[in-house]
Amino acid sequence: MTTNAPPAPAAFPPHLQAPGTDTGPWEPLLDAAKLPPGSMRRITRGELDVLLAHTPAGVVAVADRCPHMSAPLSIGTLDGCVVACPLHSGRFDLASGDPVQMPTTGGLWPDGTYEPVWCPPDREPRPDPPGIKADARRLTRIRRLRYYPVRVVDGVIEVAVPS
Ligand code: FES
Numbered sequence: 001m002t003t004n005a006p007p008a009p010a011a012f013p014p015h016l017q018a019p020g021t022d023t024g025p026w027e028p029l030l031d032a033a034k035l036p037p038g039s040m041r042r043i044t045r046g047e048l049d050v051l052l053a054h055t056p057a058g059v060v061a062v063a064d065r066c067p068h069m070s071a072p073l074s075i076g077t078l079d080g081c082v083v084a085c086p087l088h089s090g091r092f093d094l095a096s097g098d099p100v101q102m103p104t105t106g107g108l109w110p111d112g113t114y115e116p117v118w119c120p121p122d123r124e125p126r127p128d129p130p131g132i133k134a135d136a137r138r139l140t141r142i143r144r145l146r147y148y149p150v151r152v153v154d155g156v157i158e159v160a161v162p163s
Helices: 132-139
Strands: 026-031 040-045 048-055 058-063 077-079 082-084 091-093 099-101 150-153 156-160
Touching: 026 040, 026 048, 026 150, 048 156, 058 150, 058 156
Parallel strands: none
Antiparallel strands: 026 156, 040 048, 048 058, 077 082, 082 091, 091 099, 150 156
16 A cells, blocks of 8 residues: 655664754755655765665665765665665664674674675685785774654655754
8 A cells, every 4th residue: 555644754773863963953855755665865965965765664864974984875775774885785774773794895893893804605715915904994893873863844854964
């Protein structure tokens, strides 16, 4: 059954709300009709790039920067609540804010646990050639997603942006 009801904002973990959005102004970003279920859009306001995603849990707004190395998630893919980054294939759960797949570069999970460079399951892992770039990959820690509060007013998606 289809419905014309506006999409609902998704709930998100309160401790992952982006700093400065408690009192930030509400910015109208997009007609809700332009964000059908399963879609993502990048909306830019000044220096802020916002990822809007219409997930099964509702509409999510986060910075359009991968928690790994800041690539635009909006040109990745959305599968349910999980967005896949186009750069190193990291996957992130937009409902929980958690990474669900380590980027192919390897590195640190949010809790600091190290994971090596990805290799196909049928091959022996190859050590990353030593050097400063390998060190950078090894020491890059995935951050947690930070959420901007969302509301839908008269069919328009509004987001509380950092003040
Ligand atoms: S920048 Fe997104 S997985 Fe590396």
